[in-house]
Amino acid sequence: MLAFYADSGKMEVNPGGDQTDTAAAVRSAKAEAVLRVDHVTKSFGPLEAVRDLSFEARPGEIIGLLGPNGAGKTTAIRVLSTILSPTRGRFTLGGIPHTKPGAIRQQIGVLPESAGYPLHQTGAEFLRYHARLFGHPARSAREIAASLLVEVGLAERGSSSIATYSRGMRQRLGVARALVNTPSVIFLDEPTLGLDPAGQRQMLALIRDVAGQRGATVILSTHFLDEVEEVCSRVIILNRGEAIAEGSVADIKRRAAPRTVRVHVPPEMHDEALSALTQAQGVARVDSIDKERGWLTATFDSAWLDEHGGVPINSAIRALIDVDVLILSFELEGGRLSDAFLSLTEEGRR
């Protein structure tokens, strides 16, 4: 399935997407930014937990906030959700400046990383209470609670005490709580942490629905890169409080793009492939893998990659096709988001 990435202007393969996502992405690209973050820094004494963070988010976008432990993801979310005030910089949400936290809170929904729940309350009571805190009268709060319980798949457990809920059910209840005020921006801090695969799938579907059907912007902090690839339209990678990369998933992959391709050809075509790759544009070196015939790696020149957009795939494939070498497999080494993430953050160097 194809999706249009507004920031790159290119159509990219989006395996988790569908036509609705594409339409939403186009709508999103045309819309005004709902969240504008401008050089926000948050310090705790001498420690800068978030440093000079700037980005914009549009309606319907799902932005993945990635980073290793201690990168500043939770602090960034707490600043943007007005729990902490920025030390420097500013941000606006729906045009409301960060100096009006009460007004911003009316526009956002948050699932905190360590969300606790009053275990003696029922799910319905919990949602009713929060709907009341957002200014809804009692009757409306009841209707909202009932409707949200249906939406997050907890309708049958709404009258059970939260103490009896599983981790996944509590997380879904937390998402429901974040939706009681119909927020324009939703911050989800590690929403799938501790969930089993089925729970993770349910949560991701819910997140996609929130962005797709409500047109809400979702800022998703997570450790799980697969999730980001699946649901996020854009990614911001934080490391030691600093945004070290921002762009679409495809952009990020390209930015840490591999300099090496791994090619599998029939053993009898090994020499032809070796020769073709050696002469291919931008290739600095070609090696046989473990002297095994049919397996080759081609390493590209960095300067050439920078000049040509960092995509070596076309040049290498073209060289092989030109000499009629059958390509059994062709793989970019390090072409996954996890590779990009590791190479961009310090974890990759440990």
Added chain:
Amino acid sequence: MTSLARSDYRLRSAAKAPAYGWLVVAVQELRDIWLSWRGPIIVFAFSLLLSLLTYLAATNKELNIIDQRDTVNMVVQITLGIGVAVSLLFGADTVSGERERETLESLLLTPVPRRQIGLGKLLAAVSVWPVLMLVAVPYVWTLKAGPGLFANAVVAGFVVGSLLTAAFASLGVIVSILSNSNRLSLAASFFVFVVLLAPTRIPLTGWFGDHIARINPVTAGSRFVDRVIVTNHSLGQEWTLLIAPVVAAVIALAVAFVVADRLRLQGGIDR
């Protein structure tokens, strides 16, 4: 999982800061106290204690060696002590308890102003006092020695208790806002209470002792009740003894009002 319905969108888009956020918080906190075991079990234990005391005072001639006025005074003083202590502990649990249970962040993410959150929690914390006083009224009626004593005892107890409860529940809320640990909050608040309560058990005589008793809101309040019930003074005669409880209540409420505005996810004033 069902998909999100658009039909309810308009219904929910009315989100705004509630005009009476403090009331919403207070009602929920009251439910938590009175519909759970905490409030009812305290009232039950308290009424059990008063029943025992009243029974002994009313029926056991050998044990009933103290004057009836003293017995009424004892009932009112016990009600005061327990009411103030429980309100203090409820106040001390309000914020730091939510921090420990990790439910505070969700509350802070609502548009309800911090002061209203603090006010709602404070009101719930003091709710135990009028209930305990109400429970004590029939016991005071049973033990009363004369027609004037009942009214004076109830009014004196209610006035002093209300002032001290407001002061100490506010103190609990203040400590709770500033403390990251619930245990620390409860211990610090209770320590202050015990320090102020201790002089009521010590005979404070002479100029210095009298001034200490008048400055300390607990001893001053206790003396006021004692003189109204035991010495049979009128309420107006001993009004100067109410100065310390009034000042304590006003200062504690004012400080709580200021500190509540700086309620944060972590303890301390501002970060």
